[in-house]
Amino acid sequence: MGVVQVLVTLIIAGILVKPVGTYLVKVFDYNKTGLDRVFGPVERFIYRLIGVKETEPMGWKKYVFAMLLSNIVMMVLMYIVFRTQKYLPLNPDKIDNMSPALAFNTAASFITNTNWQAYSGENSLSYLSQMIAITFPMFTSAATGFAVAIAFIRGLAARENNLGNFYVDLVRSLVRVFLPLSFIIALFLVFQGTPQTLHGAVNAVTMDGAKQTITRGPVASLESIKHIGTNGGGYFGTNSAHPFENPTPLSNLVEILSMLLLPTALVYAFGVMIKNKRQGWSVFAAMGIMFLLFLSVVFIAEYKGTPALQSLGIHGNMEGKEVRFGISESALFTAVTTAVTTGSVNNMHDSLTPIGGLVPLAEMMLNNVFGGKGVGLLNGLLYVILSVFICGLMVGRTPEFLGKKIESKEVKLASIALLIHPVIILVPTALAFMNHSAVSSILNPGYHGISEVLYAFTSGAANNGSAFGGLTANTNFYNIAIGLVMLLGRYISIIAMLAIAGSLATKKTAAATLGTFRTDTPLFTAILVAIILIIGALTFFPVLALGPVAEHLGMFLK
Template identity: 80%
Template sequence: MSRGWIQIAFTLLIVILFVKPMGRYLVKVFDSEKTGLDRVFGPVERLIYRVIGVREDQGMGWKGYLRAVLLSNFVMMLLMYAVLRLQKVLPLNPDGLDNMPPVLAFNTVTSFITNTNWQAYSGENGLSYLSQMLAITFPMFTSAATGFAVAVAFIRGLVGRRDDLGNFYVDLVRSITRVFLPLSFVAALFLVFQGVPQTLHGAVNATTIEGVTQTITRGPVASLESIKHLGTNGGGYFGTNAAHPFENPTALTNLVHILSMMLLPTALVYAFGLLIRNKKQGWAIFAAMGFLFVVFLTTVYVAETNGTPALSALGVHGNMEGKEVRFGLSESALFTAVTTAATTGSVNNMHDSLTPIGGMVPMMEMMLNNVFGGKGVGLLNGLLYVVLSVFICGLMVGRTPEFLGKKIEGKEIKLASIAVLTHPVIILVPTALALLRPESLSSILNGGFHGLSEVLYAYTSGAANNGSAFGGLTANTNWYNLSIGLVMLAGRYISIIAMLAIAGSLSTKRVVPTTVGTLRTDTPLFSLILVVIILIVGALTFFPALALGPIAEHLGM
């Protein structure tokens, strides 16, 4: 067990070492500061702006920024849907795969445009190479860049003096050209070096030792894997995801996958402090998120290491069910905590095989949805709770709450409350409806409390735009494809709408001078308050559901 802790500590140390340099680079990207890479990216970006008719210096108010987000995402959804529905007659389909059914296609395009990457299909058997590249890999770039852009726009609203959140199309393009494409190119080259396939040739047949013919699927895997983790997208080229040896063949690729998932979400929190000219504020939020992450990571690792009473009675120490022997308990537990903290959804072990408490950890991280989180949206959800914490503390001392010198008033609290309350509603209500439908119950592999957990996990994953799953649920049905698709849309865009509206409201407010009565939000005390409020809100909304699922299963009720 001590060796496992050393492996985990080593990985997290590398993550921390990248936080400051990557955070500084993000600030330069979104503040349009000059860098040594301007000669490389500048001409490409200017050509793109010319083609799409965008002026680089033209700002947008919050409503204009929101319209650009929704319109661009809607157009991309239509194009992705067309590719999936017509893939049989489109090129780059060497295996002759048929078109994707309508409802499944809706679920898939919704999943990948919202950065969820929930897969109700098996990638190697359901998608052509063109579909993998245009309907899967392409939105992995744009959905991650959209999240980044919205987060930066919100920060501009916090520190701005007028309703100007920047230009969405400029933020989107710079995110892709200066962040995601260069990092993905480097990561993909390393993955190819480690043995991950990258080819447009079709599947090959091989004869096994037993003399049986086996069909081996391959394709442009490395390019998808790189942006899948750097963009905290999730999903996988193969059905077994990062447990497949073609996606994750070595211990080094496993390390790179984990670092890729944590690199940008952690750096963005630090960049937040730089963008608002208050590093302490950024570190205060980082500390709160980091504390929650360490608690969840410790919980899942201890749970999997100790196993369950039933396993102990059999003389089995630790729970290796559903895990790759080449990664072991520590790397499986770390991957589990990271993929749901960063809302990636990629898995190198089967979450359905975790112990009840171990399986509760990824569920709780997605229910809170602010433990670093995915590209941009994780920081936004964290700032939502900052706004609520400031408001609650202001009520306690009888003072108008303020954050970064801007007064938090009724409008902002109403919008924040809508965003916070939407999350449990779109999890718990669809879960209850699914459990009332006989045809939906037939999709559950395991009965009892674990079966409830499978359904609860699915809607939690969709609402948090995570995409991981308890594999025991057969989700490729019309009900689950449609309902989870709608949950993914609500989980993504309601919070974006609310946060941009808050940014627009705050951007026009006068800065209030700091006095002795001002609540400091850049202190360890506020970090503690933030953690407590996050946990209280999470407990009040989700504890009853967890009590009927993983907790009851753990207690053997």
């Protein structure tokens, strides 16, 4: 039954890829379409309001500047809201201001599409903070990632240094994609039982006569963009395991589909926009193969359980899982949320078996198994460029991708984007174990404690936001360290990839010949998967051997 549930979900997700991808092409095509009659007036009003010329082109440097400027301004405003929410309206539960370190961490988290939460949402944020400093940046951070990915695709297909206009791409993402989809999903979640109200908490009396305070708020609106924007986080501390966030198995299905919808469709849109659908399907196949591999591992690991459970005659690991969803839906949710870097959880990742817990770690370390909104495609194409370069060296030819030569400048920029990811994971993890206060935050000593710290920085670097809950991360050290990791993980790779796009945009396109190395074939897909997994293993296996691998082997030695 569990396998059938997983297969049905994946089949539905696969059916949606092409129509949604086709729609995305129309959204970001600057040519006039039927969508202009519906969304055009709203967009033109916004352009006039912010003083943007719709037809103004941007080179890669101008595009990067516009992206960084808008994000910095929003992050500062978010920080101010968190630090002053006690004095602002829409705070019926009288919640106090955030501390400086926690406010910095939270602002960095939600502006980078990470949505890491070192706090419990229902106890730490007012309704105003939840709406304008949490829910609103969920829209803009997702739209920023989308805009950057579209700009990179334009750079691959262009013949001049024109990546489009960042503000136009941002507005179109919001108006034509995220707002309509979020509105539909929010209505569905309300129908399933998710609260959507501005009234404060209510007091209830249980069947045993005890008094209980039930927190509520504008939950459905946050949940919809949280998943469709691959944001993560949650209104409540227990995230999508909470019955208010994820009331039914049907809502669980919709949340999984929401996470998969745009990252998978964007890969198809990539093939259409570069006028080479085979190339798009080649990248899609590589990502799909890795996703199915990781899903199979966590699925089998959780169904098999641990030696301790098996010795008690218990089949399957239900620790930390909701009985409404069971092992299969929890395993699928785990694989999806870390593949597309959402970070939403419907089970406790800290309670996964060691090999089951290895899967979300590995997916975030690779950071390109479909990946987050837009940025996942960028990371996938980064490995495509490296694969083309490596294959070119092996056969003694000048490497080309889509008819454009890959030269030293592109390889250097790609190397920066590739190396920054392990650096900002491994170095802070090592520093944490050298800091006494950071070590004292680990609730589970031994191998699992190593995994908890490693998971925290991996989640921040991948802009995922999920966590192994055994780590007390609301300390000055972790708030500042993880906040910086989230910012570096988001923006350094984006800047490097847009610089590559700007470089490729000005290059002449060479016609394909019999000697051209094709990058849209099953052979190249296999090479791409192999290179991604080999580089990932060489980079991260030593530290994984100290955490989940050692924990797994230790179970058999006891």
